Amino acid sequence: MDSKDVSMDIKVNVKDLSNTVALAEVQGEIDVYTSPKVKEALTALIEKGKYNLVIGLEEVRYIDSTGLGVLIGTLKKVREHNGTVAIICNNPQIKKIFNITGLVKIFGIYKNADEALKNIA
Amino acid sequence: MTSLKNEFVLTIPGNPKYLSVVRLAVSGLASRLQFSYEDVEDIKLAVAEACAHAISHGQGQEITIECQVSDTALSFSIKDKGTEPLDEEDLGLFLIRSLMDDVRIEMQNGSESRLRMKKAFSAVS
Numbered sequence: 001m002d003s004k005d006v007s008m009d010i011k012v013n014v015k016d017l018s019n020t021v022a023l024a025e026v027q028g029e030i031d032v033y034t035s036p037k038v039k040e041a042l043t044a045l046i047e048k049g050k051y052n053l054v055i056g057l058e059e060v061r062y063i064d065s066t067g068l069g070v071l072i073g074t075l076k077k078v079r080e081h082n083g084t085v086a087i088i089c090n091n092p093q094i095k096k097i098f099n100i101t102g103l104v105k106i107f108g109i110y111k112n113a114d115e116a117l118k119n120i121a
Numbered sequence: 122m123t124s125l126k127n128e129f130v131l132t133i134p135g136n137p138k139y140l141s142v143v144r145l146a147v148s149g150l151a152s153r154l155q156f157s158y159e160d161v162e163d164i165k166l167a168v169a170e171a172c173a174h175a176i177s178h179g180q181g182q183e184i185t186i187e188c189q190v191s192d193t194a195l196s197f198s199i200k201d202k203g204t205e206p207l208d209e210e211d212l213g214l215f216l217i218r219s220l221m222d223d224v225r226i227e228m229q230n231g232s233e234s235r236l237r238m239k240k241a242f243s244a245v246s
Contacts, residue, residue, distance in 0.1 A: 032177075065215075
C-alpha cells in the first residue's frame with residue numbers, strides 16, 4: 001500500500017423503505033475503483049434477503065460502464081428471487097448514459113424514493 | 122500535465138485509483154475550451170472509459186494520455202502497453218463511440234495500443 005493514497009470518493013447508506021423494500025443511497029463517483037464498494041453494499045442487502053431494491057443515485061455525480069455493470073449484476077441477482085431494482089436519478093448526464101446504453105428500458109428510473117416505492121411495491 | 126504548445130501529456134500509473142485525477146484534468150481542459158457543460162461531461166466520461174480500458178488492457182502498466190487542441194477539435198490518444206486485441210464488445214467502448222467523434226483503435230508493432238478520439242468544436246451547441 002502506498003504511504004499516501006488517493007481517497008475513495010464513495011459512500012453507500014442503506015435503510016428499509018418498507019418490510020420488503022430497501023433503499024441504498026449512493027454518494028460520490030462510481031467508477032472502476034469505487035464500484036466494488038457499491039457492489040459489496042448491494043450484495044450484502046441481497047444476502048440479507050432484500051430482493052426489492054431502490055438505488056438512489058441523487059448524490060452520484062458520475063457513473064461509468066463498470067458502475068452500470070454493478071447495477072445490471074444486482075438486477076440479475078434479485079430477479080433470481082423475483083425481485084426488482086428501481087433507480088432514483090435526476091442527473092441529466094447520468095440519465096443520458098442510461099438512455100444511450102438502453103438501460104432505461106431495463107430499470108425503472110424515478111425522481112424520488114416515494115415514486116420509486118409506489119412502482120416497486 | 123506539461124504544456125507543449127497545444128499539446129498536453131499526462132502519464133499515470135496503471136491503477137484505477139488515479140482515474141479521478143484524469144477526470145479532473147480532462148474536464149479542466151475541456152471546460153476552458155468552447156464546449157458546453159454536456160460536452161465536457163461526455164469528454165470526461167469517454168476519456169476515463171478509455172483510460173480504464175487501457176489500464177486493464179495494459180495489465181497495470183502505466184498509461185499515457187495525449188491531448189491536442191486544434192482549430193477544429195479536441196483530440197485524445199490513450200496509449201497502453203497491452204498487445205492483445207481490444208474487446209470491441211466492451212460497454213465502455215460502446216459509450217466512447219456514442220459520445221465522441223472519429224474513434225479509432227490502433228495496434229502498433231505488437232508493443233502498444235492506442236485509442237484515438239476527438240470531440241469537434243463544430244458540434245458545440
